[in-house]
Amino acid sequence: MDALPQSLREHVLRVEVEAQKLARRYDIEPERARLAALGHDLVRHKPEPELLELARAYDLRPDPVETAAPVLMHGPVAAKMLARDYGYADAEALIGIDCHTTGRAGMTMLEKVLFIADKIEPGKLDRSPAWREVADLAATSDIDVALLRFLDLRIDEAVAERLPIHQRMLEARNELLLGADAARGTWFNSGRGYLT
Ligand SMILES: [Fe+2]
Numbered sequence: 001m002d003a004l005p006q007s008l009r010e011h012v013l014r015v016e017v018e019a020q021k022l023a024r025r026y027d028i029e030p031e032r033a034r035l036a037a038l039g040h041d042l043v044r045h046k047p048e049p050e051l052l053e054l055a056r057a058y059d060l061r062p063d064p065v066e067t068a069a070p071v072l073m074h075g076p077v078a079a080k081m082l083a084r085d086y087g088y089a090d091a092e093a094l095i096g097i098d099c100h101t102t103g104r105a106g107m108t109m110l111e112k113v114l115f116i117a118d119k120i121e122p123g124k125l126d127r128s129p130a131w132r133e134v135a136d137l138a139a140t141s142d143i144d145v146a147l148l149r150f151l152d153l154r155i156d157e158a159v160a161e162r163l164p165i166h167q168r169m170l171e172a173r174n175e176l177l178l179g180a181d182a183a184r185g186t187w188f189n190s191g192r193g194y195l196t
């Protein structure tokens with residue numbers, strides 16, 4: 001924590017607060033969520049060439065989207081570093097740290113808590129006011145509803161900015177969407193079906 005730049009350290013401390021709140025709401029041990037929050041952005045401040053070097057050093061293989069946007073590697077690199085160099089052994093939290101930027105299909109509750117806490121801390125809501133809806137949903141509805149709403153908003157932004165979308169983000173959204181529609185007994189919530 002001491003090695004992080006001040007603004008990043010402040011973000012991490014705000015995520016620590018949100019993660020513990022969500023942990024209590026969603027029956028996760030607050031201490032596990034707290035530690036995951038403290039570790040999640042361990043290398044977020046590293047310059048992109050260094051992130052790619054670290055990825056190689058930890059035997060990660062950035063895909064084409066990650067190679068184009070090496071910042072996407074800060075979660076996977078942090079997870080490897082925490083496991084190998086810090087002796088952090090909470091496997092579920094490590095996966096959560098790995099995928100905290102994109103999400104993934106099959107996220108556990110602890111992973112979802114970390115993911116959402118990172119997006120709804122007050123600093124991020126000041127920067128992205130549209131995400132307040134995600135915070136409200138997480139506090140009043142269901143974490144999957146909040147997660148799906150966040151992914152919809154984020155993917156909309158990415159399309160508007162013509163950014164590539166990470167495969168794991170699409171897989172996370174597809175899983176939530178299909179699960180939600182299966183539960184309602186509908187298919188894609190539309191009479192049109194899927195465009196082919
Ligand atoms: Fe991050």
Ligand SMILES: [Fe+2]
Pocket residue numbers: 011015040041118
């Ligand atoms: Fe973060």
